[in-house]
Amino acid sequence: MLRIPQLLLLPPLLLLTSAQELSCSSSGSDPCSVPSPGGLFVFRQRFEPDTGGDYGSWGIDGLEVLDCTSQKTHNSTSYAPTYTHEQIGSYCLKSPLFGGEKGYNDAEGEWAQSEVGEGVEEVWERTWNTAGRFVSTFDAKCQKKKAGAGAGVAEFFITLSKLQKTFTTAHLLSDADITPSDDTTYSLRELTNALSTGSYKPIVQCDNSTLSSVLWPLNVRGPFQSGSFEAASSFDRKSNCPSEGIIYPPRTTLATPKKSDDDEEWEHLRRPPPRPITLSHDETRMYYRSETAKEDPVGKLGLRKEHDEERDEWKEERAGKQYWRDEL
Ligand SMILES: *[C@@H]1O[C@H](CO)[C@@H](O)[C@H](O)[C@H]1NC(C)=O
Numbered sequence: 149m150l151r152i153p154q155l156l157l158l159p160p161l162l163l164l165t166s167a168q169e170l171s172c173s174s175s176g177s178d179p180c181s182v183p184s185p186g187g188l189f190v191f192r193q194r195f196e197p198d199t200g201g202d203y204g205s206w207g208i209d210g211l212e213v214l215d216c217t218s219q220k221t222h223n224s225t226s227y228a229p230t231y232t233h234e235q236i237g238s239y240c241l242k243s244p245l246f247g248g249e250k251g252y253n254d255a256e257g258e259w260a261q262s263e264v265g266e267g268v269e270e271v272w273e274r275t276w277n278t279a280g281r282f283v284s285t286f287d288a289k290c291q292k293k294k295a296g297a298g299a300g301v302a303e304f305f306i307t308l309s310k311l312q313k314t315f316t317t318a319h320l321l322s323d324a325d326i327t328p329s330d331d332t333t334y335s336l337r338e339l340t341n342a343l344s345t346g347s348y349k350p351i352v353q354c355d356n357s358t359l360s361s362v363l364w365p366l367n368v369r370g371p372f373q374s375g376s377f378e379a380a381s382s383f384d385r386k387s388n389c390p391s392e393g394i395i396y397p398p399r400t401t402l403a404t405p406k407k408s409d410d411d412e413e414w415e416h417l418r419r420p421p422p423r424p425i426t427l428s429h430d431e432t433r434m435y436y437r438s439e440t441a442k443e444d445p446v447g448k449l450g451l452r453k454e455h456d457e458e459r460d461e462w463k464e465e466r467a468g469k470q471y472w473r474d475e476l
Pocket residue numbers: 221223
């Protein structure tokens with residue numbers, strides 16, 4: 149089934165786009181028309197079993213900007229300044245691209261939580277400073293109008309948000325009946341086949357034998373901020389997963405109970421112990437019960453609710469699907 153990148157396959161101006169060059173297709177590209185050097189991108193998503201609904205969540209882990217031929221990090225020439233997370237937040241909030249605070253919070257919510265305990269703002273800061281500012285089409289001298297401070301920042305993060313919506317990893321896997329499970333393991337071939345659509349051949353990554361992330365190697369036709377992304381024609385990195393017996397880990401904690409007065413007295417019974425919980429089959433990874441809901445500002449709580457509702461719908465859909473299969 150071809151569930152792809154509709155968003156990115158439908159260029160806004162077909163005529164204009166068909167004339168645009170694909171990054172990494174030649175060495176003499178105009179750095180304002182197409183990212184060059186540094187035209188190979190790796191969009192990374194990471195799985196968090198204890199975030200979101202019952203089936204965990206695939207959030208944005210980051211973006212790599214690579215040199216086309218060496219396929220090493222392209223970070224020798226920067227095209228824009230480094231910024232602090234306060235500056236990045238302010239540029240994004242001011243930009244019409246996010247449509248205000250709700251849009252900005254939604255975009256932040258698409259990111260996986262930092263493994264070293266940074267807030268998402270710090271993760272954005274790191275991503276801009278190590279990747280975004282090395283994209284040549286964000287060079288101030290490429291902008292038609294005189295670019296103010298922060299040019300490119302909002303464009304960079306909104307593009308990552310579009311990529312996240314394009315690569316529907318959880319759905320691609322569940323369409324192939326691959327869901328988080330504590331008694332089923334998967335082969336690398338099964339996972340890779342489920343995620344390969346059209347010419348996209350993502351690379352699956354593991355922590356030991358536990359599925360952890362997916363890498364989507366990409367080129368872009370046109371500027372990073374307005375071009376259309378395509379599967380990279382060449383990318384050398386191999387999966388580090390074993391060929392068989394890959395664990396797609398289920399939740400290790402109970403979902404946060406829905407708040408209601410009746411629930412109050414039961415809450416202490418449902419609450420998991422305040423200690424780290426380890427998966428017996430993989431002692432190297434520890435999972436903590438997510439405390440974020442408590443710290444969330446009101447805006448984010450609203451967001452989470454919406455997200456949960458979406459999840460519920462999806463669960464119903466899945467339940468329907470299973471029922472139908474039982475009947476067969
Ligand atoms: C460039 O990237 C390499 C590999 O990720 C890293 O080790 C190095 O510190 C980076 N250099 C700069 C100037 O960011």
